[in-house]
Amino acid sequence: MTATRDHAEQATAEQEKRRLDHQAVVKAYHRYGRLYNLVFGAVMEPGRKAAVKVMGCQPGEHILELGVGTGLALPYYPKETRITGIDLSPDMLALARQRIEKLNLQNVELIKMDAQDLQFPDHSFGKIAVMYVASVVPDPKAMLAELRRVCQPDGDIFVVNHFASRNRAVRGFEKMLAPLANLVGFHSDFDLDRFIEDADMELIKITGVNLFGYWKMLHFRNRRPGSTGRHS
Numbered sequence: 001m002t003a004t005r006d007h008a009e010q011a012t013a014e015q016e017k018r019r020l021d022h023q024a025v026v027k028a029y030h031r032y033g034r035l036y037n038l039v040f041g042a043v044m045e046p047g048r049k050a051a052v053k054v055m056g057c058q059p060g061e062h063i064l065e066l067g068v069g070t071g072l073a074l075p076y077y078p079k080e081t082r083i084t085g086i087d088l089s090p091d092m093l094a095l096a097r098q099r100i101e102k103l104n105l106q107n108v109e110l111i112k113m114d115a116q117d118l119q120f121p122d123h124s125f126g127k128i129a130v131m132y133v134a135s136v137v138p139d140p141k142a143m144l145a146e147l148r149r150v151c152q153p154d155g156d157i158f159v160v161n162h163f164a165s166r167n168r169a170v171r172g173f174e175k176m177l178a179p180l181a182n183l184v185g186f187h188s189d190f191d192l193d194r195f196i197e198d199a200d201m202e203l204i205k206i207t208g209v210n211l212f213g214y215w216k217m218l219h220f221r222n223r224r225p226g227s228t229g230r231h232s
């Protein structure tokens with residue numbers, strides 16, 4: 001009886017934490033959504049372009065873009081490829097919607113959804129893009145579990161993100177910038193090795209992107225690391 005009650009209390013506490021985490025993301029992007037394109041548009045554009053290029057999207061494919069934001073990458077996908085973009089922030093989605101209307105992108109569908117609790121059936125997508133989102137979601141491990149689930153076995157997942165530098169001097173500088181990074185809800189001390197371990201997928205390649213390769217593009221294949229065994 002006590003164990004059941006403890007379990008129920010823990011589940012309620014987790015739900016409450018998730019609700020508060022969501023609120024923080026939505027609030028941050030409500031405040032800085034309009035500024036976002038200005039601050040993070042051009043600097044991180046090469047990473048978006050590089051990711052969409054290596055994805056090699058084909059006509060008729062259905063791609064998921066997780067944390068689509070204001071839709072800065074949307075114009076780079078071929079018009080014959082169907083794109084579903086999801087994001088938690090209504091403000092970012094409204095800006096993305098303006099973009100798709102302005103550019104008449106009829107291949108794009110936008111949905112308000114939590115990356116940690118995707119409302120898609122298992123194995124829905126062959127390719128998934130996750131650009132500058134991994135260090136913003138409150139629980140990256142939960143997001144990764146959802147990515148493995150909705151991606152087809154042997155499908156491809158492309159993550160572009162900044163990870164904490166291994167250089168001590170740069171790392172110190174990043175710590176100084178942490179309060180600024182926190183304003184838009186992203187953690188400047190995000191660890192690459194831990195992320196790869198949590199991904200629990202075969203890592204195909206890491207490529208440096210953007211200024212001096214300071215950001216990384218990670219290409220994962222949706223199967224267990226070091227084997228050809230598929231994630232179920």
Ligand SMILES: C[S@@+](CC[C@H](N)C(=O)[O-])C[C@H]1O[C@@H](n2cnc3c(N)ncnc32)[C@H](O)[C@@H]1O
Nearest residue numbers: 025067068069087088089092114115131132137
């Ligand atoms: C730094 S922006 C990146 C946006 C876009 N991918 C780009 O390249 O500019 C991070 C985005 O992740 C979204 N986000 C944060 N947590 C999320 C979650 N749990 N589920 C879905 N989207 C989330 C934010 O609302 C924001 O739009």
